[in-house]
Amino acid sequence: MWILAGIVVLGLMVLVHEFGHFLVARLFAVRVDVFSIGFGPRLFGRRGGATDYRVSALPLGGYVKMAGDDPSGERAGAPDEFLSKPRWQRALIALAGPTTNIVMAVLLLTGLYTYRYERPAFLDQPAVIGAVTPDSPAAGAGLQPGDRIVRLGSLRAPTWEDVLVESALSGGSVPVEIERGGTRLTLELVLPENVQEEPWQVGWVPESQFVIRTVLPDTPAARAGFRAGDVVLAVNGEPLRILPGGENPLSAKLQQLGGQPVTLTIERDAVRQDVVVTPEYADHPDGGQRWVMGVELVGRTARKELGVVQAFWVSLEDNWQSSGRMLGLVGRLFTGRASLRGVQGPVGIVRFSGQAGEAGGVPAVVGLMSLISLSLGILNLLPIPVLDGGHIAMLAVEGGLRRDLSLRVKERLLQAGVVFLLLVFAVVMYNDIARIFTN
16 A cells, blocks of 8 residues: 555656646746646546646656647747747746745645654754664774764764764765763774665664553553653663664563563653563564563654744755755765665655655655655756756756757757666666665
8 A cells, every 4th residue: 555655656746846847837828738647648638728638547747748848849930839938938947847846845844844743852962872783884983882973074063863864975984073081083984885775784873762652451561560651761771772774672672581571761750760570472463472561662752843834944944954965965976975876766765655654654655755856856956958957057058158059969968868867767776676675
């Protein structure tokens, strides 16, 4: 079900993009021959004025066909043809698609934040390392529990969110300045190739807290007196840590101890207390049997109630930061400081949509829709022929020259753009499919 939702999500955001082109084209009285939901053979539709509004066989977005938009095609020179319009109008039509995607991204996050603004609490905390995974890049660099990251690359005084994003966007090695026992040290951290996909593979683990969301009836946890909302600080005196791959740290500890009684240090109503519980060997929802207590554990979150206006400004800020990160990644890709290995293509986006839906339901999918829409908007503004940004760049050059580029030059530029994008698409698709089999 969620995989189907992923296909719909990607298709909707492409359709939003094309709808932007359509609206501004009609605003400037450009004749639109076809507005299609989907690609391929026409299934059904109706004509409205000069436009064939149709549904096509492949539900992966859509397209708009404007009269006279092909420089090498036949033109009647009619005033309602795309190429008959002034350059500034053609530029605005090209700009409308990406702009609509960006506006949609802001609106989606605004709606989501108005409904619920919640995020892991550790993301906004200073980057203090709670644990270091043995034999990891972080361990190899000499990082230790208790170290506070004061600089990562050019980023100063980062939060954990800053650290995770910066490490995902960086490539190769990066200098890390830490504070340890009042002394500052600079270490060299070699990032793993898959850091964009698995940021925890770096091996640093933040200080974090976990909350009991649910206590199942007639289980060891219920009999021991645990309650929903209890904050779990430690097991047998050892703090719980986030584990790579999203594994439940409490469950991992119970399996490690093999059913022995454990002492959990919890915080309830600002009071710390120790509770002893003996796990039982029972069926697990994921299959098989495991040592269980009967609690659902989640990371502690920071939740705020936002009004529509406040949610809009937070959405605007988040989208602005995400745009900067995307452009930073593009710059690193072109300079060889980042790899295409971690870039997601259509298959990866659909897979992530399914995973987001299974893990977080509709709110997670809405958040991903916003990110996909923003990505389509930003990436389509890149000055690469075939993309909207490339069309705008060519129109700007023609405006500066006060004449049209020759048809031959335009065709060569478009051919180069097509070849470049096909190569990128092939690499990204290969990585998408390889990830499915390797995972």
